[in-house]
Amino acid sequence: MKRVAIVGYAQHPILKNAGALNEVELIMPVVHQLFNDLGISQKDIDFTCSGSCDYLQGAAFAFVEGLSAIQTNPPIKESHVEMDAAWAMYESMLKIQMGDAETALIYGFGKSSPGDLDAIISLQMDPYYISPLWPDRVSLAALQARVLLDQNVITSEQMLASVIEARANSKNNKNALITDLIDEADYLKNEMVSSPLNKLDCPPISDGSSAMIIASEEKAYEFTDHPIWIEGIDHRIESSNLGSRNLATSDTLQASMNQLNLKNIKFDVAELHTQFSHELPFLKSLLNLQDVPTNLSGGPLVGNVMMCAGLDAIGKTYESLKDNQFTHGLAHATSGPCLQHNMLVHLETQK
Amino acid sequence: MSTEDTPKDYSESPINLEYFYTAGSATTRFLNQVKEGNIVGQGCPKCKAVYVPPRGSCPRCGVATDIEVPLTDKGCIESFTVVHIPIPGNPIVPPYVCAMIRLDGANISFLHLIQDVDIENIRIGMRIQAVWKPKEEWTHSLENIKWFAPIDEPDVDVATLRFQES
Numbered sequence: 001m002k003r004v005a006i007v008g009y010a011q012h013p014i015l016k017n018a019g020a021l022n023e024v025e026l027i028m029p030v031v032h033q034l035f036n037d038l039g040i041s042q043k044d045i046d047f048t049c050s051g052s053c054d055y056l057q058g059a060a061f062a063f064v065e066g067l068s069a070i071q072t073n074p075p076i077k078e079s080h081v082e083m084d085a086a087w088a089m090y091e092s093m094l095k096i097q098m099g100d101a102e103t104a105l106i107y108g109f110g111k112s113s114p115g116d117l118d119a120i121i122s123l124q125m126d127p128y129y130i131s132p133l134w135p136d137r138v139s140l141a142a143l144q145a146r147v148l149l150d151q152n153v154i155t156s157e158q159m160l161a162s163v164i165e166a167r168a169n170s171k172n173n174k175n176a177l178i179t180d181l182i183d184e185a186d187y188l189k190n191e192m193v194s195s196p197l198n199k200l201d202c203p204p205i206s207d208g209s210s211a212m213i214i215a216s217e218e219k220a221y222e223f224t225d226h227p228i229w230i231e232g233i234d235h236r237i238e239s240s241n242l243g244s245r246n247l248a249t250s251d252t253l254q255a256s257m258n259q260l261n262l263k264n265i266k267f268d269v270a271e272l273h274t275q276f277s278h279e280l281p282f283l284k285s286l287l288n289l290q291d292v293p294t295n296l297s298g299g300p301l302v303g304n305v306m307m308c309a310g311l312d313a314i315g316k317t318y319e320s321l322k323d324n325q326f327t328h329g330l331a332h333a334t335s336g337p338c339l340q341h342n343m344l345v346h347l348e349t350q351k
Numbered sequence: 352m353s354t355e356d357t358p359k360d361y362s363e364s365p366i367n368l369e370y371f372y373t374a375g376s377a378t379t380r381f382l383n384q385v386k387e388g389n390i391v392g393q394g395c396p397k398c399k400a401v402y403v404p405p406r407g408s409c410p411r412c413g414v415a416t417d418i419e420v421p422l423t424d425k426g427c428i429e430s431f432t433v434v435h436i437p438i439p440g441n442p443i444v445p446p447y448v449c450a451m452i453r454l455d456g457a458n459i460s461f462l463h464l465i466q467d468v469d470i471e472n473i474r475i476g477m478r479i480q481a482v483w484k485p486k487e488e489w490t491h492s493l494e495n496i497k498w499f500a501p502i503d504e505p506d507v508d509v510a511t512l513r514f515q516e517s
Binding site for chain 2: 019020021022024025028031032042055057058065067068069070071072073113114115116119120123127131132
């Protein structure tokens with residue numbers, strides 16, 4: 001494997017409703033900020049890859065319009081994933097491994113405010129047996145939360161703690177959407193949205209964008225004195241048939257951990273793409289992160305830009321390693337219902 | 352339970368999603384001017400290309416088009432097609448002409464109707480001008496322009512309209 005490093009990351013302040021700002025107007029500021037911070041331009045980028053979901057905009061090929069935020073003259077090499085931009089980062093990583101690029105710009109964007117996110121997300125399900133039932137994203141998450149509680153994998157106290165901690169950690173994240181602190185009484189005041197999840201167990205509807213630049217070892221030091229190395233990256237998906245999955249565990253995450261040899265690594269920090277409160281204690285236990293500071297940015301519970309939040313977990317881990325002189329960080333991104341598809345990224349500061 | 356003897360070989364699952372669509376802040380500035388009967392394009396601060404209607408960025412340079420460029424409602428036909436097939440719900444009776452309209456001073460064209468002329472006389476490069484609806488019907492839409500109609504000016508060689516990099 002060629003060594004590849006993250007050299008920069010920028011995030012738009014997460015908004016409840018970006019209003020008149022369209023997607024291009026959300027993307028431009030973060031890409032410009034990233035270029036300005038590193039003192040580079042699009043000409044220094046070999047490959048550009050974005051992650052977004054056309055259904056969020058309600059327009060076919062909406063992702064092509066997103067490219068208007070990028071300098072495309074002279075012509076550029078680019079690609080897109082209809083997924084979280086964490087997978088755009090994965091594609092960029094492959095492009096560098098294949099020797100087709102030394103540097104890559106990744107960006108993700110999403111506005112959840114214009115449409116009905118519950119309806120939109122249900123369209124990502126199996127189109128024959130599940131989508132026609134229009135299961136909403138909260139009910140699907142609740143299904144897994146119920147399984148985890150019933151099988152004593154997690155406790156409701158842990159779910160409450162996830163919510164309270166996320167709010168407290170939002171102070172570390174200048175772009176967080178939700179920053180007000182809450183206590184147990186506030187939490188219990190909220191009615192169930194879909195039992196056992198109440199409103200505060202769920203992420204806020206969010207608009208925003210993020211961008212990242214990665215580079216091969218040869219190029220990384222041209223961009224920054226402090227690259228953070230992608231020591232390992234792996235992603236695996238489970239069946240689209242919910243009934244055939246064991247929602248109380250994740251064999252695929254286990255396989256990813258083995259593949260990346262994470263067992264003996266002492267992580268200093270982790271950022272997990274846990275959109276619902278029950279997912280945090282579940283993944284912390286699966287990934288052996290019980291004693292590792294996790295989601296210091298507040299995570300998706302304080303701002304959850306669709307198609308960005310996974311890339312943000314990687315970006316926040318990168319920032320954490322860089323700012324705190326930590327050595328090892330673990331980032332997680334997810335896609336699909338009930339943590340169906342997961343990516344793990346092991347980041348490491350140069351020893 | 353169904354008592355049908357034959358197995359069902361298909362099912363319908365209609366999809367209907369509703370969105371609150373926003374034009375973007377640049378297009379909003381443009382549409383506010385259109386409501387007043389003005390066509391104001393937006394220029395790229397780097398390559399100086401002028402976009403109408405503007406979408407918020409120069410896709411060549413990837414920067415915001417923050418220069419307002421007032422334009423006239425005159426231009427030429429960059430390309431056109433004659434529509435013979437009726438479209439359900441469309442009140443216009445075929446045959447009619449859709450054309451890419453290149454306004455003077457703009458570097459991109461937009462789609463609109465051509466009327467007040469025999470179809471066989473329409474040609475690329477023909478000079479045209481907007482025919483506006485009565486002022487009291489103006490709204491935030493290019494539909495304020497009913498159509499474009501030919502004017503008595505010499506044709507333009509559209510090849511000369513190609514964007515020249517400065």
